[in-house]
Amino acid sequence: MKKSIGDNMIPKRWSFERGLELVKKAGYDGIELWLGDVPWFQMETTDAAVGELRRKVEDAGLVVSNVSTGLHWKTPLSARDPNVRSRAIRIVERQLETAQILGCDAVLVVAGLVTQEVPYNEVYQRCLDAMKQLAPLAAKAKVKIGCENCNSEQRFLLTPREFWTFLNDVDSPFVGIHLDVGNIHDTGFAEQWIEMHGPRITRIHLKDVMKKRGRCCDTVYTSLFIGDNNWPAIRAALTKVRYDGWLIAEMEARYRYAQDQQFYDTAADMDRLISGNL
Amino acid sequence: MNISRRIFLGGVTGCAATLWSFDPIGLDMPGSEPERGIDCVLLDLNSDCILRESLQGYQATLNLFPEATLNSRRRCRLAIVPAFGAMDSAIAWTLSNLLQSGTDVLLESGAGFLSAEEFSAHQKMLDRYFDIAVGAPVDLWAGKSADDVPLRHRAGRHPGSSPDSYASIPYVNYFWPREAKVRDFSRVIPVTARAGDVIGKVGALPVALKRRMAKGNLIFLGSPLGPSLRAGDSEALSWLRMVARL
Numbered sequence: 001m002k003k004s005i006g007d008n009m010i011p012k013r014w015s016f017e018r019g020l021e022l023v024k025k026a027g028y029d030g031i032e033l034w035l036g037d038v039p040w041f042q043m044e045t046t047d048a049a050v051g052e053l054r055r056k057v058e059d060a061g062l063v064v065s066n067v068s069t070g071l072h073w074k075t076p077l078s079a080r081d082p083n084v085r086s087r088a089i090r091i092v093e094r095q096l097e098t099a100q101i102l103g104c105d106a107v108l109v110v111a112g113l114v115t116q117e118v119p120y121n122e123v124y125q126r127c128l129d130a131m132k133q134l135a136p137l138a139a140k141a142k143v144k145i146g147c148e149n150c151n152s153e154q155r156f157l158l159t160p161r162e163f164w165t166f167l168n169d170v171d172s173p174f175v176g177i178h179l180d181v182g183n184i185h186d187t188g189f190a191e192q193w194i195e196m197h198g199p200r201i202t203r204i205h206l207k208d209v210m211k212k213r214g215r216c217c218d219t220v221y222t223s224l225f226i227g228d229n230n231w232p233a234i235r236a237a238l239t240k241v242r243y244d245g246w247l248i249a250e251m252e253a254r255y256r257y258a259q260d261q262q263f264y265d266t267a268a269d270m271d272r273l274i275s276g277n278l
Numbered sequence: 279m280n281i282s283r284r285i286f287l288g289g290v291t292g293c294a295a296t297l298w299s300f301d302p303i304g305l306d307m308p309g310s311e312p313e314r315g316i317d318c319v320l321l322d323l324n325s326d327c328i329l330r331e332s333l334q335g336y337q338a339t340l341n342l343f344p345e346a347t348l349n350s351r352r353r354c355r356l357a358i359v360p361a362f363g364a365m366d367s368a369i370a371w372t373l374s375n376l377l378q379s380g381t382d383v384l385l386e387s388g389a390g391f392l393s394a395e396e397f398s399a400h401q402k403m404l405d406r407y408f409d410i411a412v413g414a415p416v417d418l419w420a421g422k423s424a425d426d427v428p429l430r431h432r433a434g435r436h437p438g439s440s441p442d443s444y445a446s447i448p449y450v451n452y453f454w455p456r457e458a459k460v461r462d463f464s465r466v467i468p469v470t471a472r473a474g475d476v477i478g479k480v481g482a483l484p485v486a487l488k489r490r491m492a493k494g495n496l497i498f499l500g501s502p503l504g505p506s507l508r509a510g511d512s513e514a515l516s517w518l519r520m521v522a523r524l
Contacts, residue, residue, distance in 0.1 A: 080391075080463060080464050080505070081391045081464075082328060082329060082330075082391060083391060116447070117419045117464055118464075119461060119509065121509035121510055121511075122505055122508075122509045124509075125331065125508055125509060126331070129331070
């Protein structure tokens, strides 16, 4: 397995190049690029500029593990307004295009957002439509779309079996699951998701979660091994399904001070997870 | 009169392909099987059908294949025009002729998300051809908390809303031909009945109308029903089936 971390973890006011240097020095093999979340990688960034990002990544001795985006939280594929949906589709298309330029074969998509206003069954159908529309483009680009399980935040595809049914309905080898082991928290067990989705897992996000241990009994994200994820079980499930792809750190709880230290600490934690010495 | 609406073969073919690939949601709800043998025409206005999902909802519910042309000599009990935005005069005239000869016409507005300019054209068309006065779209969720308590703790990645409190759902309440409570579609087109009967409201706001026009009935929906049909809403399914069987 290889280690990666998101470029949105690079401290603000740092340049991309300085961030890459840190990522390499901390021991990662690759970097996850977040379309729309960082100043150097926006929807308007030209192909040439994206190519330049790739050059910088490779010059730093890294590769791009995948292209992710948080843009679909505000522009969901499940929006009722067809104009919003068109923009959401365009975001995924751009992810696929840039993934090709960056030399990686996976993108992360937040596939739908259930709200009080837009109910589950509508979201399901629209996301299915979107994925069926995008799957041929992904196949042509040879880039897999990984729909992320943002269980509680999306209120969508809350169980591994629902997710399985959704992927069956999409029915494309180029649409799978970008599994976030921290997002499952109150709704199940990460190791069961790994076992169930095995070969359909495109990438894995790592973070830990403390269930109902925040203020006012919130569930809060935290650094690896501090929370309630069953890491030995997660590691065993990865072995069981023969997952040998990218593990990507997505540390939602950031160090307030010595932010570069979080890169080193997380890399060390990931090495420990990969080694199985837990 | 035989008319055809901007039938670009590519567009029609693409549309047909999309519709054939549509797979209705498999909820196995009681009574969710498609209707058969109903004498209806489902009109596909192609790019002027603003919400394709609405067309798909009617198609799946009534087991109809959408038609891109409309013949005013054709005899049918009900003609359905889902989620229309613009409508050219030829189509409007044909629908008027169908009403004259006794066909009921269900006009579903898809204008909720149109631009101001497009909506103005929509408004004028309804006034001119069907004597229906509609107001600008009303956002039923404006100022309400549609979202998003669980996102607050992830503000970095999920920027945006700062919720206040949850509010009740603004259902569309139909009271003809049967009572039905159907999910709103975020924005509604309020309708004024110069003649005829209001058949659906959101709160006190009239959003659906039925009126006699010569031998036929015109049913105007200011809130799209098709997306709820596609999502398997049992109330919406029952309501449409009753209209189709009248």
